[in-house]
Amino acid sequence: MTPVVLYLAQRLTALILAPLVIAHLVLILIAVEGGLTAAEILNRTQGSVGWGLFYGLFVAAAAVHAPIGLRNVIHEHTRWTGRSLDGAMLVLAVLLAGLGARAVLAVVGTP
Amino acid sequence: MTTATDSEGGTLAVEIWRGKDAGQFETYTVPQRANQTVLDVVTWIQRHAEPALAYRFACRVGVCGSCAMTVNGKPRWTCRTHVSKVAGEGALRIEPLRNLPRLKDLAVDMTPFFEKWQRAQGRFTPTRTRNDPLTTVSPQSAGRKAADAGIECINCAVCYSACDVVGWDDGYLGPAALNRAWTLVNDERDGDRAGVLKAASSGGGCHSCHTHGSCVEHCPVGINPTAGIAGLKRWSIVELLGGKLP
Ligand code: SF4
Ligand code: SF4
Ligand code: FES
Numbered sequence: 001m002t003p004v005v006l007y008l009a010q011r012l013t014a015l016i017l018a019p020l021v022i023a024h025l026v027l028i029l030i031a032v033e034g035g036l037t038a039a040e041i042l043n044r045t046q047g048s049v050g051w052g053l054f055y056g057l058f059v060a061a062a063a064v065h066a067p068i069g070l071r072n073v074i075h076e077h078t079r080w081t082g083r084s085l086d087g088a089m090l091v092l093a094v095l096l097a098g099l100g101a102r103a104v105l106a107v108v109g110t111p
Numbered sequence: 112m113t114t115a116t117d118s119e120g121g122t123l124a125v126e127i128w129r130g131k132d133a134g135q136f137e138t139y140t141v142p143q144r145a146n147q148t149v150l151d152v153v154t155w156i157q158r159h160a161e162p163a164l165a166y167r168f169a170c171r172v173g174v175c176g177s178c179a180m181t182v183n184g185k186p187r188w189t190c191r192t193h194v195s196k197v198a199g200e201g202a203l204r205i206e207p208l209r210n211l212p213r214l215k216d217l218a219v220d221m222t223p224f225f226e227k228w229q230r231a232q233g234r235f236t237p238t239r240t241r242n243d244p245l246t247t248v249s250p251q252s253a254g255r256k257a258a259d260a261g262i263e264c265i266n267c268a269v270c271y272s273a274c275d276v277v278g279w280d281d282g283y284l285g286p287a288a289l290n291r292a293w294t295l296v297n298d299e300r301d302g303d304r305a306g307v308l309k310a311a312s313s314g315g316g317c318h319s320c321h322t323h324g325s326c327v328e329h330c331p332v333g334i335n336p337t338a339g340i341a342g343l344k345r346w347s348i349v350e351l352l353g354g355k356l357p
Contacts, residue, residue: 002312004347004348
């Protein structure tokens with residue numbers, strides 16, 4: 001992937017992430033302030049296509065955004081660069097996507 | 112403002128880097144003069160105190176771009192920097208430019224700086240011969256205005272020395288080379304503008320810039336490389352979406 005593709009992907013995912021992060025934080029506040037139990041939360045999320053899409057998009061954007069940024073930071077501040085770094089960042093992306101997908105399924109999947 | 116006489120008579124304590132990577136500061140006492148530049152001070156030391164002192168200059172009037180050094184921690188063109196502006200309590204500390212290999216004392220090797228101009232394709236590609244008529248370019252066109260804003264670069268490497276990303280990433284082309292690329296992609300006479308954009312947006316190119324503007328702050332001729340680099344980023348995205356850039 002060329003630098004311009006990575007640059008664009010990182011900016012686009014940042015645009016997606018910004019409102020999602022705020023919504024996520026607001027949700028946490030509402031849940032905590034409202035004293036919702038885990039069971040009550042799951043009641044609302046299980047089987048919900050909307051929450052599935054919301055958190056699915058969140059995970060996908062984070063899985064793209066974080067490795068690109070981390071790759072830049074590592075490249076600038078250490079001697080690690082080249083294919084091995086790209087490979088490691090790809091593994092990180094897959095890991096983030098996998099773990100995130102597992103979490104989303106746990107919240108929206110029906111038992 | 113310093114008048115013609117108010118700084119006469121005193122002395123300056125001037126610390127100068129002697130050596131290459133290994134070396135030390137040596138302190139010289141230099142008579143203060145009205146309207147004295149930092150380059151005047153260095154020259155005085157070489158002529159009167161330290162004949163072996165290595166430094167570089169040519170025009171003495173801010174045109175050639177060869178006299179840049181680090182003065183009290185900041186990169187500056189020394190021939191146009193008045194001592195009264197930077198010396199504070201009458202003390203000066205002069206070092207070679209940052210981010211370039213040191214040669215001796217205040218002289219650095221500019222090779223990597225100029226090699227990166229070539230890597231960014233910072234050179235004009237002609238399309239006509241001397242027998243063709245001249246191209247008519249409107250000074251009012253948007254492209255010409257953008258090119259004009261960056262064209263007065265004197266290749267002094269002050270911005271290159273001020274850029275942290277250059278310090279972190281050996282491969283980063285740096286503000287001057289990218290500014291030159293920006294003037295070329297805006298120059299309608301250039302025969303390979305697509306090639307310039309490609310070179311300037313490949314690895315170590317415009318997308319590595321953090322937009323923190325240290326280059327703008329230090330450029331002695333008031334060029335804004337950050338704006339040009341942002342322009343390259345925008346242009347590269349347009350070309351990518353248009354299928355013209357891989
Ligand atoms: S704006 Fe870009 S080129 Fe200028 S100093 Fe900062 S990182 Fe370097
Ligand atoms: S952009 Fe300014 S600071 Fe950089 S090399 Fe050109 S004149 Fe010097
Ligand atoms: S000596 Fe030429 S710019 Fe300073």
